Amino acid sequence: MSRNILLKPIVSEKSEKLTGKVNQYTFVVDKKANKLEIKKAVESMFTTNVIAVNTVIMPAKLKSRNTRSGVIKGSKSAYKKAYVTLAEGEELDIYGSTEA
Numbered sequence: 351m352s353r354n355i356l357l358k359p360i361v362s363e364k365s366e367k368l369t370g371k372v373n374q375y376t377f378v379v380d381k382k383a384n385k386l387e388i389k390k391a392v393e394s395m396f397t398t399n400v401i402a403v404n405t406v407i408m409p410a411k412l413k414s415r416n417t418r419s420g421v422i423k424g425s426k427s428a429y430k431k432a433y434v435t436l437a438e439g440e441e442l443d444i445y446g447s448t449e450a
Contacts, residue, residue, distance in 0.1 A: 355383045355391040359444045360431065372435065375442050379432045381407070388432050392442075399437040406431045 357378045359365075365376040379388055385403040392400050410428040414421050436442070 355380050355387055356395065361444075368433070369441075373438065373441070375434045375436065375444065377432050377434065379405070379430050381428075381430045383430070383432075385432075388434065392434050396442050398440045398442065400434055401437055402435040404433040404435075406433075 357380065360376040360378060362376075365374075368374040368376065375392075377388075377392075383391075385405060388403050388405070389400045392398065392403075407430050408428060411426045412423065413426055414423045416422075
């Protein structure tokens, strides 16, 4: 169940800053998933206590690139993003164990 809801974590400067300051983690989630399903998926996958879940639907973006035959136009798909706030003192191991 949780594998279908949480698609991948978002690793960016903004998400790392949120992780450090307010203990929030960012995930790309299934567009049909609601906040309760996201909360259950994170709690079952990482065995932590989730305080809050905020969701945002990111709109599609138009992209174009230049090639020899001309400009190719396309779009980047829309997706749903979830900000998951954990209880104080808890953290997620989204990178896996880095010890060798």
